[in-house]
Amino acid sequence: MRKHKISLLCAALCALMLVTAAVPALAEGAAAASGAPVAENLELETYRNVSVGGRLSAVDPEGGVLTYEITTEPGKGTVELTKDGRFVYTPDKDRRGRDYFGYKATDSDGNSSQEATVIIRISKQKTQTTYSDMAGDGAAYAATLLAEEGIFTGEKLGGQWVFSPDRSVTRGEFLSMCLELCGTKLLSGVASTGFTDDADIPPYQKPYVATALMDGVISGYSGTSGAAFEPNEPISRAEAAVMLDSALELSDAEEAMADGAPEWAAQAVANTNACGIPVGALYSAELTRADAAEMLAAAVAVRDARG
Numbered sequence: 001m002r003k004h005k006i007s008l009l010c011a012a013l014c015a016l017m018l019v020t021a022a023v024p025a026l027a028e029g030a031a032a033a034s035g036a037p038v039a040e041n042l043e044l045e046t047y048r049n050v051s052v053g054g055r056l057s058a059v060d061p062e063g064g065v066l067t068y069e070i071t072t073e074p075g076k077g078t079v080e081l082t083k084d085g086r087f088v089y090t091p092d093k094d095r096r097g098r099d100y101f102g103y104k105a106t107d108s109d110g111n112s113s114q115e116a117t118v119i120i121r122i123s124k125q126k127t128q129t130t131y132s133d134m135a136g137d138g139a140a141y142a143a144t145l146l147a148e149e150g151i152f153t154g155e156k157l158g159g160q161w162v163f164s165p166d167r168s169v170t171r172g173e174f175l176s177m178c179l180e181l182c183g184t185k186l187l188s189g190v191a192s193t194g195f196t197d198d199a200d201i202p203p204y205q206k207p208y209v210a211t212a213l214m215d216g217v218i219s220g221y222s223g224t225s226g227a228a229f230e231p232n233e234p235i236s237r238a239e240a241a242v243m244l245d246s247a248l249e250l251s252d253a254e255e256a257m258a259d260g261a262p263e264w265a266a267q268a269v270a271n272t273n274a275c276g277i278p279v280g281a282l283y284s285a286e287l288t289r290a291d292a293a294e295m296l297a298a299a300v301a302v303r304d305a306r307g
Helices: 002-020 028-034 140-148 171-182 203-215 237-248 263-274 289-305
Strands: 042-047 052-055 067-072 077-081 086-091 097-106 116-123 155-157 160-162 221-223 226-228
Touching: 042 052, 042 086, 042 140, 052 140, 067 077, 077 097, 086 097, 086 116, 140 289, 171 203, 171 237, 171 289, 237 263, 237 289
Parallel strands: 042 116
Antiparallel strands: 052 086, 067 097, 077 086, 097 116, 155 160, 221 226
């Protein structure tokens, strides 16, 4: 039943993205005829004094490379843009409410799209967790959201909160985050997980590991003496996709959405991509805290859309 619900959810999310892009899509026929790109409207949210990142989206009828430019500056903050369409929006100090900026996409022949709009909703945090090492970082909103949701909070050093965005995430850490996100009820009084490397599992992680094993979220690595979890090893992007896919019980999508992924992770990568959870193309790369924050923030939207 949950698989069916998540399938409907992902379909609904895809439909929502299509609706968001509906206004520029009305001009698609004319743009295609003229050879001009078609830019899409986007909507984001962030917290007061917290940066948020994203990527502008446009389609070139001829399949060419596009560059982007800001055509209308935001009124309550600033936006930094790279030529490939990645951007970081930073609200002005203590500003709240709704802001927006406009952009256009241009192809190699100089044809430009109509102006599209990026809307940003700026709200107040419930907690006071502000990371001193995430100022101006595109993953700052995602990192802050994890603290707001009680999924993961960084460390407090010298009276300041730090997130350490480039730090690698271990398998045990990511599993704990996944189960917190899903609101999974943990087993109590876990003395041993049953894995051969149980002694290497930090005590606080054992309830997560034992619960995930019982629920079929993880199975560990098979060895001559039994299965091991390897809790302190850095988790790769592909492994993270498999773990999150299993925790959320996502329905299977077309594996074409997992181009280049290893066979053992292809279905999970396709499933997460279909629901808008970013995995990235470097599947063997170690997952950083910033990467994990972006994945889990998108997963929060999937979770909340279930109702």
